[in-house]
Amino acid sequence: MTPSFHVAVIGLGAMGSAAVSHLAARGARVIGIDAYFPAHALSSSHGDSRLIRLGYFEDPSYVPLLQRAYANWRALEARLREDVLTITGVLQIGRPDSKIVSGTQKSCALHNLPLEVLDPDQMRTRFPVFSLGKEDIALLDPQGGYLHPEAAVMGHLKLAAADGAALHFGEKVTAIEPGDGDVTITSSHGQYRAAKVIVATGSWISELVPSLRGHAVPIKQVVAWYQPLDGFMTMPQRMPVFIRDEGENGSFFGFPVIGADGVKVGRHAHFREPIDPNQPNPPVNEADTALLDSFIQRQLPLAAGLRVRSTTCRYTMLPSEDFLIDLLPGEERIVVASPCSGHGFKFTSVVGEILADLALDGGTPLPIDAFSFKAMDRFLAARAA
């Protein structure tokens, strides 16, 4: 007989691992299936560090979700007895009219969040590793920091297993077919039935949700590590996580020395080059490293010329560069969790809760109207007009 579950979660990266954890904690009979093994190199959920901040410049409407995400990260740590989230503050540097600076100030003002404005003298004293351009200002979000992606994914899976979830790795799902009652899931290893299915397959999402073809676009993202000669200046105590807006040059993000490889930097969305999720990640090329080396030369000269490693990872972008977390239109037994356009990791502790709400209750009290298929359609229509 085909095994039967309340919920099947397809894909156990950042989103899916959080979903199985929340579902199992609520007593649901849940199966999680991943084509590979957790936090693998082709997923979007590996690589030492992910930035988290509260005064969200993208839009103030994210802040309540982030407040819930922070609480859920701390609850995860308490259950695991392990660190997942480290607070260093997040320094955001740019011109006063840049989205990063003006958007952060707006979110913090609206939600009454602490935010420090640092002048060049204060920057020299407190964070000497950074220089401030004449027209730049620096904001410190004291509640920002970084997450350990591997610890988060493995931690969610560990708790899910402890709460009774069935977890299958190295098993690819090839079809999801809603029937008269349950949904049938076919994989490389067999068949299962579930009342609800959550699809959280990252850069492969349009294979199982064909309506996202052409809308959920995997792109090449490159990050590099530099080993500064003066390691003390770049320890988390002296160097917070940062985002630096360089106007037409784009915005760069970076982390202090966390592991053996040194300071890590990348440019948000890199060159926006689409990639095929079924091919190995394209190798890092000279243009990729030249972009990051020149940023280091300009903004973190003490690490200039000292690149030790670089790698390609995957962002999956939606048209609005936002999230999509919704029931599939016309098939409410299927819940879709997009990979979140390169800024979703920090939210996964709350996305897991939302996905569990959607699968078990058909809705959620958390504010996700902006992440619906309807919102995506409205964005596409406005863009076409």
Ligand SMILES: Cc1cc2nc3c(=O)[nH]c(=O)nc-3n(C[C@H](O)[C@H](O)[C@H](O)COP(=O)(O)OP(=O)(O)OC[C@H]3O[C@@H](n4cnc5c(N)ncnc54)[C@H](O)[C@@H]3O)c2cc1C
């Ligand atoms: C370099 C980089 C830096 C980033 N920085 C930040 C940051 O600082 N802060 C932040 O908030 N976000 C950041 N992000 C974004 C964030 O990491 C992603 O939003 C998030 O990891 C996406 O997780 P996911 O679970 O959707 O996808 P994935 O982690 O890719 O997981 C999808 C899983 O689905 C599995 N799968 C696919 N197809 C199938 C199938 N048919 N059957 C079974 N399993 C399947 C895959 O094997 C994979 O394990 C960054 C992303 C990258 C790449």
